[in-house]
Amino acid sequence: xxxxxxxxxxxxxxxxxxxxxxxxxxxxxxxxxxxxxxxxxxxxxxxxxxxxxxxxxxxxxxxxxxxxxxxxxxxxxxxxxxxxxxxxxxxxxxxxxxxxxxxxxxxxxxxxxxxxxxxxxxxxxxxxxxxxxxxxxxxxxxxxxxxxxxxxxxxxxxxxxxxxxxxxxxxxxxxxxxxxxxxxxxxxxxxxxxxxxxxxxxxxxxxxxxxxxxxxxxxxxxxxxxxxxxxxxxxxxxxxxxxxxxxxxxxxxxxxxxxxxxxxxxxxxxxxxxxxxxxxxxxxxxxxxxxxxxxxxxxxxxxxxxxxxxxxxxxxxxxxxxxxxxxxxxxxxxxxxxxx
Amino acid sequence: xxxxxxxxxxxxxxxxxxxxxxxxxxxxxxxxxxxxxxxxxxxxxxxxxxxxxxxxxxxxxxxxxxxxxxxxxxxxxxxxxxxxxxxxxxxxxxxxxxxxxxxxxxxxxxxxxxxxxxxxxxxxxxxxxxxxxxxxxxxxxxxxxxxxxxxxxxxxxxxxxxxxxxxxxxxxxxxxxxxxxxxxxxxxxxxxxxxxxxxxxxxxxxxxxxxxxxxxxxxxxxxxxxxxxxxxxxxxxxxxxxxxxxxxxxxxxxxxxxxxxxxxxxxxxxxxxxxxxxxxxxxxxxxxxxxxxxxxxxxxxxxxxxxxxxxxxxxxxxxxxxxxxxxxxxxxxxxxxxxx
DNA sequence: TGATGCCATGTTAACGTCAACATTATTACA
DNA sequence: TGTAATAATGTTGACGTTAACATGGCATCA
Numbered sequence: 001x002x003x004x005x006x007x008x009x010x011x012x013x014x015x016x017x018x019x020x021x022x023x024x025x026x027x028x029x030x031x032x033x034x035x036x037x038x039x040x041x042x043x044x045x046x047x048x049x050x051x052x053x054x055x056x057x058x059x060x061x062x063x064x065x066x067x068x069x070x071x072x073x074x075x076x077x078x079x080x081x082x083x084x085x086x087x088x089x090x091x092x093x094x095x096x097x098x099x100x101x102x103x104x105x106x107x108x109x110x111x112x113x114x115x116x117x118x119x120x121x122x123x124x125x126x127x128x129x130x131x132x133x134x135x136x137x138x139x140x141x142x143x144x145x146x147x148x149x150x151x152x153x154x155x156x157x158x159x160x161x162x163x164x165x166x167x168x169x170x171x172x173x174x175x176x177x178x179x180x181x182x183x184x185x186x187x188x189x190x191x192x193x194x195x196x197x198x199x200x201x202x203x204x205x206x207x208x209x210x211x212x213x214x215x216x217x218x219x220x221x222x223x224x225x226x227x228x229x230x231x232x233x234x235x236x237x238x239x240x241x242x243x244x245x246x247x248x249x250x251x252x253x254x255x256x257x258x259x260x261x262x263x264x265x266x267x268x269x270x271x272x273x274x275x276x277x278x279x280x281x282x283x284x285x286x287x288x289x290x291x292x293x294x295x296x297x298x299x300x301x302x303x304x305x306x307x308x309x310x311x312x313x314x315x316x317x318x319x320x321x322x323x324x325x326x327x328x329x330x331x332x333x334x335x336x337x338x339x340x
Numbered sequence: 341x342x343x344x345x346x347x348x349x350x351x352x353x354x355x356x357x358x359x360x361x362x363x364x365x366x367x368x369x370x371x372x373x374x375x376x377x378x379x380x381x382x383x384x385x386x387x388x389x390x391x392x393x394x395x396x397x398x399x400x401x402x403x404x405x406x407x408x409x410x411x412x413x414x415x416x417x418x419x420x421x422x423x424x425x426x427x428x429x430x431x432x433x434x435x436x437x438x439x440x441x442x443x444x445x446x447x448x449x450x451x452x453x454x455x456x457x458x459x460x461x462x463x464x465x466x467x468x469x470x471x472x473x474x475x476x477x478x479x480x481x482x483x484x485x486x487x488x489x490x491x492x493x494x495x496x497x498x499x500x501x502x503x504x505x506x507x508x509x510x511x512x513x514x515x516x517x518x519x520x521x522x523x524x525x526x527x528x529x530x531x532x533x534x535x536x537x538x539x540x541x542x543x544x545x546x547x548x549x550x551x552x553x554x555x556x557x558x559x560x561x562x563x564x565x566x567x568x569x570x571x572x573x574x575x576x577x578x579x580x581x582x583x584x585x586x587x588x589x590x591x592x593x594x595x596x597x598x599x600x601x602x603x604x605x606x607x608x609x610x611x612x613x614x615x616x617x618x619x620x621x622x623x624x625x626x627x628x629x630x631x632x633x634x635x636x637x638x639x640x641x642x643x644x645x646x647x648x649x650x651x652x653x654x655x656x657x658x659x660x661x662x663x664x665x666x667x668x669x670x671x672x673x674x675x676x677x678x679x680x
Numbered sequence: 681t682g683a684t685g686c687c688a689t690g691t692t693a694a695c696g697t698c699a700a701c702a703t704t705a706t707t708a709c710a
Numbered sequence: 711t712g713t714a715a716t717a718a719t720g721t722t723g724a725c726g727t728t729a730a731c732a733t734g735g736c737a738t739c740a
């Protein structure tokens with residue numbers, strides 16, 4: 001592991017000044033062809049690579065973006081991360097990943113840490129949008145921030161998902177199948193998607209004459225265990241729901257296990273709707289009806305918003321891009337039967 | 341977005357030299373208590389954060405580790421990434437993620453790019469261990485490299501997985517159930533796990549009197565589509581296998597779809613073994629027997645190897661840690677029936 | 681032939697921090 | 711009270727790069 005060569009060593013070997021080497025490195029046209037090739041061979045001989053830290057020092061720039069997310073093992077987050085990385089790489093940026101495990105302190109910590117010339121911008125999947133600390137941190141951020149699917153009380157660029165229309169469509173579909181007792185495992189109410197879904201769920205259900213739509217609505221933390229527990233609770237109620245909508249992938253796996261443990265059949269005893277297409281939704285028996293959205297374009301949109309902002313640093317934050325959702329109908333939903 | 345304060349501005353406000361501020365920042369004991377508190381309040385007032393680039397410049401260090409992987413959307417990779425990140429964060433390091441999408445050129449590119457004082461070390465999930473270019477790049481790397489589950493022709497620290505023993509156990513189990521035609525969807529032979537598994541698969545099968553064990557062995561690329569195609573091919577052969585082992589998660593989803601499309605029942609018509617526990621293996625109908633390993637400890641071990649090496653830069657590379665595998669028996673495997 | 685201007689290249693300094701050394705203040709003790 | 715020892719703080723310079731300005735050479739043209 002030899003010490004890396006510096007620009008001065010290259011300059012010396014090529015018999016020019018370091019400035020000329022810098023010009024060659026940065027493809028400036030102000031260099032004679034013959035000089036350029038002499039410099040290039042000196043660079044090759046010494047295996048010279050411009051020192052990224054020193055360049056960063058000069059330019060106060062890192063060509064790196066921080067991506068904050070609660071949990072990489074959630075396939076949804078991983079897919080967003082993947083598309084963010086691809087978009088950033090295409091724009092010549094690197095992606096720093098910080099996993100916060102739903103810990104607000106960690107979120108604040110990373111947000112803070114990233115300020116210190118660590119990244120040029122931040123893309124965040126926040127786990128709680130009601131936190132004062134986080135809002136303040138974003139407001140005071142020295143680098144542009146883009147949040148994904150969150151409403152914050154401060155102006156910030158955001159990629160939003162369409163939740164109301166698809167939920168409304170779904171409720172209409174289920175009511176059309178005869179369901180009147182519809183369970184909902186929503187995400188925590190501290191984040192936007194859950195609130196939006198609940199709004200649409202309630203108002204559509206009420207409009208369609210469903211009685212007390214909140215009766216079977218729960219908002220467990222997004223884990224398999226909590227999904228299991230909440231589904232158990234709902235499905236052992238009397239009378240029990242004839243349909244169940246689960247909005248987080250992790251909750252979904254727990255809920256499915258609970259349903260299996262209770263010996264309930266889908267869609268015979270229960271119509272089931274999952275969230276976000278993933279490899280297993282089409283493979284489970286029966287294939288699941290799901291609420292889906294184009295995850296890839298969420299990451300792309302976030303990266304694009306951030307890049308735009310880096311190019312026009314004086315633009316005020318607050319731009320929004322909305323990603324559509326859609327309902328994918330499969331055989332896990334059927335007509336409601338009497339179960340009480 | 342105010343320009344961040346520098347150490348000199350803090351020094352001026354506190355009425356001390358920048359060196360004293362630096363001492364306070366770095367918790368040196370050589371500072372009078374009263375001075376320290378004056379400096380601390382100046383820091384607070386100016387919201388001073390030490391500039392990470394400048395610190396990096398001084399120390400030739402970034403406190404960042406690059407993690408190279410083919411694809412974040414593969415849950416296995418995501419889980420490794422998650423545990424790598426957690427271990428690195430605990431040690432005060434950040435994680436830069438580079439997704440290579442199985443493109444050797446990209447792998448080489450990132451490996452190269454990372455040399456330029458971008459990271460202090462690299463952890464890599466390589467997609468092809470036979471590449472000369474990659475081996476050369478790792479050999480010449482200016483920063484320590486740790487590879488996960490790969491054999492390279494150059495000395496490099498590695499976290500290895502145990503593949504032979506568990507495969508041998510599995511084949512023994514299946515033969516014990518009466519299976520003689522056992523299909524194997526292996527990973528590409530350009531990486532170690534696939535070769536190790538194949539070795540154990542063949543030698544154990546032969547030892548147990550299985551005829552021509554390679555007959556139903558395939559090595560498709562790790563995608564859902566290729567898993568589908570390969571499983572289709574195997575399961576429409578005459579006579580067809582009575583058991584199928586699938587070693588990649590992605591292949592597994594494709595294979596399951598093929599099996600469903602062919603109307604085959606598990607375990608009635610076919611005994612099925614999946615790879616790497618994930619949320620759905622226990623939920624599919626029937627729950628799947630799988631080859632499993634402790635993914636979390638793989639990431640931890642990789643981070644630990646790298647940290648060790650950063651602390652003892654003169655240690656020669658080549659350390660190895662092996663992570664055990666185990667067979668989780670569920671109901672997707674049963675006695676063999678005649679199917680021809 | 682001398683002035684003008686352009687092109688290729690060089691010199692200097694600065695980005696922010698901190699190690700190494702230098703200086704000054706304080707304390708301990710004869 | 712003076713001197714040595716020690717603690718507290720300051721000064722300088724360097725890490726590698728490049729913007730801004732400076733220089734020198736050569737061609738063009740009146």
